[in-house]
Amino acid sequence: MKRIFSGVQPTGNLHLGNYLGAIRNFARLQDDYECIYCVVDMHAITVWQDPAALKANTREVTATFLAAGVDPAKHIIFNQSQVPAHAELAWIFNCVARLGWLNRMTQFKEKAGKHRENASAGLYVYPVLMAADILLYKATHVPVGEDQKQHLELTRDVAQKFNNDFGREVFPIVEPLIFGEATRVMSLRDGSKKMSKSDPSDYSRITMTDGPDEIAQKIRKAKTDPLPLPETVEGFDGRPEAANLITIYAALADITPEAVLGEYGGQQFSDFKKALTDMAVEKLGPVGQEMQRLMADPAHVDGILKDGAERAEALARPILAEIYDVVGFLNVR
Numbered sequence: 090m091k092r093i094f095s096g097v098q099p100t101g102n103l104h105l106g107n108y109l110g111a112i113r114n115f116a117r118l119q120d121d122y123e124c125i126y127c128v129v130d131m132h133a134i135t136v137w138q139d140p141a142a143l144k145a146n147t148r149e150v151t152a153t154f155l156a157a158g159v160d161p162a163k164h165i166i167f168n169q170s171q172v173p174a175h176a177e178l179a180w181i182f183n184c185v186a187r188l189g190w191l192n193r194m195t196q197f198k199e200k201a202g203k204h205r206e207n208a209s210a211g212l213y214v215y216p217v218l219m220a221a222d223i224l225l226y227k228a229t230h231v232p233v234g235e236d237q238k239q240h241l242e243l244t245r246d247v248a249q250k251f252n253n254d255f256g257r258e259v260f261p262i263v264e265p266l267i268f269g270e271a272t273r274v275m276s277l278r279d280g281s282k283k284m285s286k287s288d289p290s291d292y293s294r295i296t297m298t299d300g301p302d303e304i305a306q307k308i309r310k311a312k313t314d315p316l317p318l319p320e321t322v323e324g325f326d327g328r329p330e331a332a333n334l335i336t337i338y339a340a341l342a343d344i345t346p347e348a349v350l351g352e353y354g355g356q357q358f359s360d361f362k363k364a365l366t367d368m369a370v371e372k373l374g375p376v377g378q379e380m381q382r383l384m385a386d387p388a389h390v391d392g393i394l395k396d397g398a399e400r401a402e403a404l405a406r407p408i409l410a411e412i413y414d415v416v417g418f419l420n421v422r
């Protein structure tokens with residue numbers, strides 16, 4: 090069976106973009122693939138994380154996977170730090186990836202900003218650890234949001250260079266799975282910016298634990314323009330906020346943006362915002378409630394992560410042993 094790997098960082102503020110762009114798809118793929126879903130705590134610490142918050146956020150991401158419907162008996166859910174082979178393979182890949190490749194990564198440039206000299210070395214090699222995550226299991230498919238495309242290209246480059254350098258087809262060339270209406274959800278405050286965990290404004294995003302009142306308030310305050318809703322998707326041109334809200338509705342309702350406009354095109358934003366609020370509460374409410382229920386039982390969540398780490402480790406060890414042998418590490422134990 091084809092194998093999937095994907096990861097989510099436990100950095101707090103898990104939002105609608107993470108859900109619609111990635112986590113909801115994780116659950117939808119589980120009948121057709123063998124899936125490995127990882128809470129990437131080692132990626133999280135590439136920027137400062139409060140230790141207690143990191144632990145709580147690791148449980149929160151795990152709860153989101155479960156609440157979204159991923160079955161931990163059939164598939165693997167674990168946190169990255171518990172399978173040391175990720176770090177071990179990352180070192181080898183640090184010696185395969187080229188500085189020139191890393192210098193092209195737009196996410197590093199965005200995250201490091203003007204203070205590049207002050208960014209951690211870990212943030213720079215973040216995509217190399219990502220390649221290790223995926224290739225440690227020889228995964229073939231990776232469901233992610235649009236923003237991870239460039240990182241997956243680097244994963245393909247690492248696999249290709251490793252295979253070439255050693256003259257062996259050790260790694261598959263992975264395929265990104267970027268699908269659904271909302272592969273790039275934008276900020277509610279600025280339709281030209283991605284919805285993100287790190288935006289200083291809470292009003293820029295709907296988080297997975299927002300209740301009906303918070304959802305209603307954030308949608309009410311969401312930026313729009315003075316015109317009525319466009320009649321067709323061509324009308325999205327130059328209207329990023331309208332495009333974003335309609336796309337979010339389409340994704341939540343599992344219909345196309347054209348179908349949304351069929352119903353609401355030409356109407357005022359105020360009416361549409363009420364419909365969007367109802368839709369968001371209907372679709373996100375049960376997920377948020379299930380998350381709260383799971384997070385109230387940390388021992389249960391930790392048990393799932395422990396079981397997942399053991400099963401992930403069992404898959405990873407023989408693959409890492411093969412890689413060590415190919416690289417030429419002398420096995421004396």
Ligand code: TYM
Binds near residue numbers: 223284
């Ligand atoms: P993270 O935690 O930043 O994002 C988790 C997932 O959410 C998607 N996403 C979005 N999708 C649509 N609209 C948005 N506004 C939006 N914001 C985030 C991301 O594309 C991602 O799929 N680097 C990864 C974590 C990772 C990983 C991996 C992924 C580490 N190792 C191996 C795949 C395979 C990340 O961005 O996480």
